[in-house]
Amino acid sequence: DVQMTQSPSSLSASVGDRVTITCQASQGISNYLNWYQQKPGEAPKLLIFGASNLETGVPSRFSGGGSGTDFTFTISSLQPEDVATYYCQQYDALPPITFGQGTRLEIK
């Protein structure tokens, strides 16, 4: 199975800050990488698919990049409503698809 390693596991930043989360795959997965946001008590929500494609209706402050084994997820200007846990998910070597362990984002 492809292992997905996210870092950091938790992050605290101020409103307006630029925030970056990384996700590393244990083997190359081309651009078959999605990012999800999960707020407490809610289901995950798709933000980015295919490594860099913004899902419809998602604010443009969210972006993704990378290919192969190394990927990034960026919030250009952190907003209070962005407090959540963020997950990466690969869909290259399947099944099974696998998720990262999550990054908990808090406001400082």
Next chain:
Amino acid sequence: QVQLVESGGGVVQPGRSLRLSCAASGFSFNAYGMHWVRQSPDKGLEWVAVISYDGIRKFYADSVKGRLTISRDNSKNTLYLQMDSLRVDDTAVYYCAKDRVSRSSWFIFDYWGQGTLVTVSS
């Protein structure tokens, strides 16, 4: 708007069975692959199974193969997960999720239900 509503969760003893349902609305259910994904504090998010839009192709995570069975009834817009020989480590919130691409399974989950909690305990 797309809605996915799971039901059927609860507390069950190890070795027993449970059937989850996911009622879908707001989209052409018979055109999309559907998935079950579970989440527990120990294992995080874990993909469980997928069924193709026509119900013909099914794939499972190794951890559930032979014990959990995914199915669908396109006439009722409903997805199912039959859970047999349940184990303590099957305890999780179970989500149904819709695939983003029609008539294919790309494993991009664009809509999720609210989840249903399954607790396996003696």
